[in-house]
Amino acid sequence: MVNLFRSANDDPHPPQSTAPGPKAPIQVAVRDLTIRYGNWPVLSDVTLDIRRHEIFGIIGPANSGKTSFLNALNRMDLLRPNMTVHGEIRFNGVDIRTWRNVYALRRMIGVVFPLPVGLPMTIYDNVALAPRLSGKNLDKTALDALVERCLRRAALWDEVKDRLHALGSLLSGGQQQRLTIARALSQEPQLLMLDEFSIAVDPVTTMRIEDVLKSLQEEMTIILVTNLVQQAQRLAHRTAFFLDGRCIEVGETEALFSGQVKNRRTREYIEGKFG
Amino acid sequence: MFSAQPVNQHNRQVEWLFRLLFGIMLTLLIIPVLLIIATLFHRGGSTLSLEFLFTFPSDGMTAGGVFPALLGTIWLVVVSLLASVPLGVAAAIYLSEYARQEHWLTRIINLATINLAGVPSIVHALFGLGAFVLFFRIGTSILAASLTLAVMTLPVVIVASWESLQAVPRSFREACWNMGATRWQTIRQVVLPNALTGILTGIILQVSRAAGETAPIMFTGAVFFLPFLPGSPFDQTMALALHLYTISTQVPDVPESLPFAVALLLVCIVLLMNATAIWFRMYLRGKKKW
Numbered sequence: 001m002v003n004l005f006r007s008a009n010d011d012p013h014p015p016q017s018t019a020p021g022p023k024a025p026i027q028v029a030v031r032d033l034t035i036r037y038g039n040w041p042v043l044s045d046v047t048l049d050i051r052r053h054e055i056f057g058i059i060g061p062a063n064s065g066k067t068s069f070l071n072a073l074n075r076m077d078l079l080r081p082n083m084t085v086h087g088e089i090r091f092n093g094v095d096i097r098t099w100r101n102v103y104a105l106r107r108m109i110g111v112v113f114p115l116p117v118g119l120p121m122t123i124y125d126n127v128a129l130a131p132r133l134s135g136k137n138l139d140k141t142a143l144d145a146l147v148e149r150c151l152r153r154a155a156l157w158d159e160v161k162d163r164l165h166a167l168g169s170l171l172s173g174g175q176q177q178r179l180t181i182a183r184a185l186s187q188e189p190q191l192l193m194l195d196e197f198s199i200a201v202d203p204v205t206t207m208r209i210e211d212v213l214k215s216l217q218e219e220m221t222i223i224l225v226t227n228l229v230q231q232a233q234r235l236a237h238r239t240a241f242f243l244d245g246r247c248i249e250v251g252e253t254e255a256l257f258s259g260q261v262k263n264r265r266t267r268e269y270i271e272g273k274f275g
Numbered sequence: 276m277f278s279a280q281p282v283n284q285h286n287r288q289v290e291w292l293f294r295l296l297f298g299i300m301l302t303l304l305i306i307p308v309l310l311i312i313a314t315l316f317h318r319g320g321s322t323l324s325l326e327f328l329f330t331f332p333s334d335g336m337t338a339g340g341v342f343p344a345l346l347g348t349i350w351l352v353v354v355s356l357l358a359s360v361p362l363g364v365a366a367a368i369y370l371s372e373y374a375r376q377e378h379w380l381t382r383i384i385n386l387a388t389i390n391l392a393g394v395p396s397i398v399h400a401l402f403g404l405g406a407f408v409l410f411f412r413i414g415t416s417i418l419a420a421s422l423t424l425a426v427m428t429l430p431v432v433i434v435a436s437w438e439s440l441q442a443v444p445r446s447f448r449e450a451c452w453n454m455g456a457t458r459w460q461t462i463r464q465v466v467l468p469n470a471l472t473g474i475l476t477g478i479i480l481q482v483s484r485a486a487g488e489t490a491p492i493m494f495t496g497a498v499f500f501l502p503f504l505p506g507s508p509f510d511q512t513m514a515l516a517l518h519l520y521t522i523s524t525q526v527p528d529v530p531e532s533l534p535f536a537v538a539l540l541l542v543c544i545v546l547l548m549n550a551t552a553i554w555f556r557m558y559l560r561g562k563k564k565w
Contacts, residue, residue, distance in 0.1 A: 074453065076452065076453065079452055081375050081377070103455040103456070103457060104455065105455075106452070106453060106454065106455035107454065107455035109453075110454075111450075111453040111454075113446070113449070113450070115446065117446045117447065117449070117450040119447055119450060119451075119465055120447070120465070120468075120469055121465075121468075129451075129454065129464065130454050130455070133451075133454060133455065133456045133460050133464070134455065180450075183450075183454070184454075187454060187455070
C-alpha cells in the first residue's frame with residue numbers, strides 16, 4: 001500500500017520545522033505600510049517583522065489586504081497603475097524602493113498563486129524559464145540538474161520525469177500547482193510567498209505540498225497567506241491576522257491557537273465565528 | 276415515466292423550426308457565392324491555363340495572358356506586407372502590453388484604429404496619392420501603391436494582432452513578471468509565441484484583401500498596360516484587379532471569356548489565401564496549449 005501522505009523526499013518521518021527564535025535575523029521588516037488602489041485603502045499602517053527561515057502565516061477573511069501585502073513586497077505595484085504604496089519595506093535590511101533593479105528583487109522572491117499557472121510550454125521549460133530569464137548561461141547538464149532538483153523538491157519529479165517535454169499547462173491542477181512551486185524554487189529564492197496555494201488543490205496534494213514547505217524552511221523564509229486557519233496552525237511559526245485592511249495581531253502560532261490572543265476578533269476568527 | 280409531455284413536444288417543434296430557419300439562412304448566403312464561382316468557371320474556366328498565367332497580354336489586351344498583372348499583384352502584396360506587418364504588430368504590442376488600458380488616450384487610439392478600418396478604400400487612395408506620390412515624392416510606383424495598401428490594411432492587422440495578444444491569459448504575464456522577467460522578456464517568451472497563430476491568420480486575411488483592391492492602387496502605382504515586368508519597387512506595375520477593370524470597361528473588342536478568366540483567377544487567389552488561413556487556424560487550434 002502506497003502511503004499517499006509521504007513527504008517530498010521520501011522521508012518516512014514527516015519533516016518537523018523549527019522556529020527561528022526572536023533573535024533570528026530579520027528578512028522582511030515592514031513599517032507603517034499603507035496600500036491604496038486609487039483613493040481606496042486596502043491596507044493601513046501595517047508594521048511587522050518576518051524572521052529569516054521562518055514560516056510566517058497570514059490569515060484573514062477575503063478583502064483583508066493579504067494579497068496586496070504580497071504584491072507590495074516584490075514591487076508588483078509598479079505594474080498596477082492604480083496601486084500606491086506608502087511606508088517602508090526592508091528586505092535584508094535594504095529599503096526595497098531604493099533597489100534600482102526591481103527584477104533582481106523579484107528574482108529573490110518566489111511567488112505561488114491561488115490558481116495554478118502552468119505556462120504554455122513544456123514542463124522542462126517551465127522550470128528552466130527563471131534561470132534562462134536571469135541571464136545565467138547554464139550549460140545543458142547544469143540546467144538538467146537544476147530542473148530535476150526543483151521538481152524533486154516540489155514532489156513532482158516522479159510523476160513527470162518521463163514526460164518532461166509534455167506541455168506544463170495540460171497537467172492536472174494539483175500537478176500544475178507543484179510545477180508552479182518548482183518554478184518558484186528554480187529562482188533559488190530567499191523568500192517564498194504562497195497566496196492561498198491550496199484553493200484549487202485536492203487535500204492529498206495539499207498535504208504533500210505542506211510537507212514540502214516544512215522541508216524548504218531550512219533554506220528560505222516562507223510567507224504563507226491562507227484562508228484555512230488550520231493550515232496556518234499546522235505550518236506557521238508565527239501568524240498575523242489581517243482584517244479589513246489592518247493587521248490586528250501578530251503572534252506565535254501556538255499561543256494564538258491556545259487562546260492567548262490580545263484581540264477579541266482574532267479569537268473569533270480562529271474559532272470560526274466569522275470570516 | 277419518460278413519455279413525452281406536451282411541453283416537450285412543443286419544445287421539440289420550436290427546436291426543429293429554428294433549425295430549419297437558420298438552415299435556410301445559411302443556404303441563402305451560400306447560394307450567391309456558389310453561383311458566382313459557377314458562372315466564372317463556366318464562362319472563363321476554359322481560357323484559364325498555365326499559358327494564360329505566364330504570357331503577356333497581346334493584340335491591344337484582347338488576347339494573351341496576364342503574367343505582368345499577376346506578378347504585379349504579388350509585388351504589391353509582398354511590399355505592402357513588409358510595411359504593414361512589422362508596424363501593425365508593433366503597434367498592437369504597444370497597445371496591448373505597454374499602454375495603460377484604461378487611459379483615455381489608449382481608448383481613443385483603439386477607437387480610431389477600429390474606425391480607420393471602415394474608411395472607404397477610395398479615400399485611402401486619395402490619401403496615398405497626396406502623401407506618398409506627391410508629398411514624399413515617391414512617384415507612382417509599386418512602393419507608393421503598396422504603402423497605400425499598407426495604410427489601408429494596417430488597422431485590420433492591428434486589431435487582429437491586438438485581439439490575439441489579449442486572448443493570452445493575464446495570469447501567464449503575472450507569473451512571468453513575478454519571476455523577475457521584464458515586460459519585453461514576458462512578451463518574447465510567453466505572450467508572442469501564443470498569440471502568433473491569431474496574428475498570422477489576421478495577416479493572411481489581410482493579404483487577400485490587399486490582392487483584390489483596385490481603388491488604392493489606381494492613382495498610386497498601377498497602370499493599364501506595361502510591355503515589361505517591374506524590376507524594382509520604384510517601377511510602375513500592372514495588377515490583376517485593375518487589369519480586370521480595364522479589360523471589362525476600357526478596352527474595346529475584348530472576347531467575353533477573358534475578363535471572366537481574370538476574375539476567376541482573382542477569386543481563386545483570394546479563396547486560396549482564405550482557405551490557407553482557415554486551415555492554419557484549425558491546425559493550430561488542434562494544438563491548443565491551455
